[in-house]
Structures are given as C-alpha cells and as structure tokens.
Amino acid sequence: MDNFVVEVKGVSKVYGKAIKTVALHELDLGFTTGSFNAIIGESGSGKSTLLNIIGTLDRPTKGEVIINGVSIRNMSKRRLADLRNETLGFVFQFHYLLPEFTALENVLMPYRIANGKADKESQKRAKQILNLVGLEKVEKNLATNMSGGQQQRTAIARALMNQPKIMLADEPTGNLDSQTTDSIYQLFRKINQELGTTFIIITHDRRVAEKADRIVEILDGRISLDIVK
C-alpha cells in the first residue's frame, strides 16, 4: 500500500435538493507524503470542490476522506477545526489576510488560534518564514499596505506557520502576473523540498502544472487524466 497522506475513497458531492447537480462522481485518489501535485481542469469541473473536501471545509455527500491515516467522517466540527489548524495549510486565489493586522501578525494567526499567545519562539519562526518568502522588510506593514504579490506571499507564509503536513492551494497565482507567479511556484518547490510538505495545487495554467510531480485532470467530476512523472 502506498504511503498516502491524503486519500479520498469513493467521494461524491451533490449540490441542491430539488435539482441535483453532481460535482464529483465517486472519486478515488491518494496523494503520497512529500509529493508535489497539480490538479487541473476547466472551471466548473469540480476541482475546487475536491480541494475543499480534502481541506475539510466541505463534507462529501458520499465516500470518505482520510487525512494522516484517520477518516474525518465522524469528526466533530471542533476536531476538524483542530485538524485544519495543525495539519493543513490553505492558500486561496484571494489572499484573505486580515486587513486590521500586520503581515507578521497575520502569519502568527494560525499559531495564536492554537495557542492563544504568540511566544518568542513562535515570533522567531514567523519572522523566519517571512524571510523565506522574502518579506522581512514589510513584516510590520498592514496587509492593506502591500502589493498583490506580497499579500499572496504573506498568505503562503501564514499557511506555513504551523508547519502543516499538507498545503492546499486553489489558484494561488490566479491574480498575479507571470513573474510573480514563477517566483511563488519556485517558493512552493523550495518549501516542498526543504520541509517535505505535501502540495496539492489547483491551477488552470498548464505551464505551471507541468512543473509538478503529478498532474491530475478533473473533467465533469471525474478523473480524466492522472500523470505521474
């Protein structure tokens, strides 16, 4: 058996009650620890739904999601929240930084959600991560006083704060220019290689996807292509 850090078994997702829209058709998929994966597909194909289900933000209509070897089916909302906090890092197309807080405070947020107060150790780590994403100079800036690329890199730093095993990214560079896009993917790769973090990235940019170890294409809620390099 493969060493899957994330596994979905027979996952279906149906939206609506009167008129049913099937977003995912009994999907079976596993991602190995430390792998760098791209999920591609047209808009409406169900790839975001899949990512949200893996991220425990959404529940499948049928099937099972196993994270770190544990099924999340019967977990309470509280345990799911803890799981997201400790094991998963999210990066979305929009950065979702808290505009009331500085870059450093935003990065510390996942740690503070778990531990309340940010101790010296965590402050140091947050600064290191900001260093890693190249933002040490703007760490005291409010989220609103940064460029789009800086905001997205802050969001990435925030996702890395609790040293998650899995990074889930939904079109993380969708709003950025190609130069910034390249630098962010290089950053992802670096983190993947240095920290052994598993990456699952949704993108519609084939050029980006080709840099991944594995490309999964979703079409109408089914896997239409699964290439492992």
Place this chain on the structure above:
Amino acid sequence: MKLAFDIALRFLKSSKGQTALIVLGIAIGVSVQIFIGSLITGLQKSLVDKTVGSAPQITVSAKEDGDYILDSQTEIKAIKAANPAEITNLVAVTQGPAILKTTDQSTTVILRGFAWDDAQGIYKIADRVVKGELGTNKNEVIIGKDLSENLNVKIDDTIEMITPTGKTGEFLVTGFFDLQVKSLNESWILTNDGTAQTFLETGEGVSQIEMQVKDVFAAGEVAMAVEKRLNNDNLVVTNWKEENAALLSGLSGQTASSLMIQVFVLISVVLGIASVLAISVVQKSRQIGILKAMGMHNPIASLVFLFQGFLLGILGAFVGIGLGIGLSWSFATFVTNPDGSSLVPFYIDWYFIGISAGIAVAASTLAALIPAIRVSQLDPMEVIKNG
C-alpha cells in the same frame, strides 16, 4: 480568549468612525439615564427633605386625647431598642392647647415643651431662632415670628396664657423662631420641658415621643417595629407616610415614569448596538471565514463579537457617566430659581450610576449575542466560494 479579545480590539480600532458612533450612542443613552435618574432622585430627596426633613417622621402618643405618656424614659429606651440603626433624634414633647392673651388681643396657640438639646435633632431649633435666645429658665418661651408680628409682641415682653382647664400663667418672651411654615409660626409657642409640664399639669408625663429615621422611606417598617416593641394598647404609633399619602403616590408616580424612560432608552441603545454589530458581522465575514478555515473554533469566533459589545459598552458607559454628570451639574448650576438657588439640587448617587453603567455594559454584551450567534453559524465555505 486573549486572541478573541485582541481581534475584537483591532476590529474596533480599524473602523474608528463606526466605533465612535456606537460609543456615542451608548454614551448618550447612559448619560440620559444618569441625568434623568439623578434629576428625579435629587428632586425627590429635596422634596422629601423639605416636607419631613425638619418634622417628626414617627410619633408615639397616647391613644386617648389628653392622656399622657407617664414613664417617657422607659418608653424611649424601648423605642430605641426597636431599631437602633434607623431611629435617631428622639425627643419627648409635652404639648397642649392654650389661649394667648395680650392686652388687646387673644388667639389660640399650642404650647410645646421639650428639652432644647433633644429638640435640636428634629427641629434644629437653635438655628431657627431669628431673634433673641432660647428660654432655658422657668416660664420663658419663644414664639413664632409671624405670631410676634400679629400680636405686636417684643422680646422681654410678658404674655399670658390660659389652659382649657382655666389655669393661667405669665411667660417671658426670650426669642422669636422661624420654622419656615407660616401656620406653625403663627400658632406654636415653644418652651423648655419643665415649664410645659408644670403649666399643662402633666407631672412627669409627656404628650408624645417624636423621632426621625435614617431612611425616611423605611418609616413604615420602623414604626411597626416600634409598635411591636412597645406592646402597649394605650399608645399609638403613626408615621409620616400615613399622613402624606398624596406626596408618596406622587413620588412613586415619578419613579415609575423615570423608570419607563430609562427602560426605553435602554431598549434603543440595545437595538442600536445590535444592528451596528450585525452589520459589522457582514463586513467582517471574510475575516471570520478565513479564521475559521484556519481552525478557529466557533465559540472563539463568537467571543470576538461579544468582546466587541463588551468593549463598546465599557467605553460608552465611561463617556456616558462623564456626559451624564456634566449634564446634571449644568442643570443644577444653570437652571435656577429667581433667587439664584438651583431648581433641583445637584445630586450624585454613585450606586445608581454604577448600576446604570453596569446595565449598559451588560446590555451591550447582550446586544452582541445575536451577531455572535450569526458568526458561529457562518460557514467558511460561503466566504471562500464567494470571495
């Protein structure tokens, strides 16, 4: 907990205009409460003080008219023991009607005699003497200033009085008093206890024992305790509340109407806070959604809004206390009677202010409950899907 508080504080700080507006709303509510409360309380206090402040609030007298309390010292001891904390200013009064005769006129008066020192408590008699001095010797009296004018009596004049039983006596006028009630100034003649007891032939007996209580509104209960303690069918205990029912019902009407105003002010404050915080939930739903996606538990997310309500309440209460006291002070200072004294005296009841502030803080926190519940129901998926 700390995180929720920090986020709440940051949310409030980041939208300063909105925060200032709610704080002002709460502050005006609190200040109106304090102002109206202080005004009504001050008004009632001065009214009660003017009415019964210089009058006996509980009176023990003989049941039959014309009878006397024979052993007044024993009764006074028993009365004191009934409620030592409340009862003050006890004074034994010997009184009776008499006809006052001058060379050309006569009028009906009431001769009242008491130990001047004891009477100081209720009647502040030493301060009421406007001319001359208290008559401490046998057959010395002081008379009201209006009576002296009516009868054209001067200090050191001698007046003659006749009791209903026909006994006559001559008395030296040593001073005039002004009790600030014309009817009393025209009809009372005050003297020391010995003179009254001898002239009215009561022996050691006194007509009634008068007293005041610390909390005038507790007079009814204290009077009942006194009655129980005395346990004497020949004595009756009356209190000012029985004799001033109209005043009391006026006061309670005032209290009820001020309470009404305060309740409605409170409701409007609560509604104001709830609606602004409800809007704030919509404004901050993105932030809350992402915090939840990052693993924030629902109760903590709710706490962010409860803390906002709490902080707004505290801020509003503080500003409101300042405004309310300022308003009360201005009213007392600038709204005056023609003679320059304030229409309603400035009165600060810290206990009442504390309660108003406490209610404002509690109401603000409570008002945040609805937004807090909405926040706990917010699905991070909604935010992420819709951007």
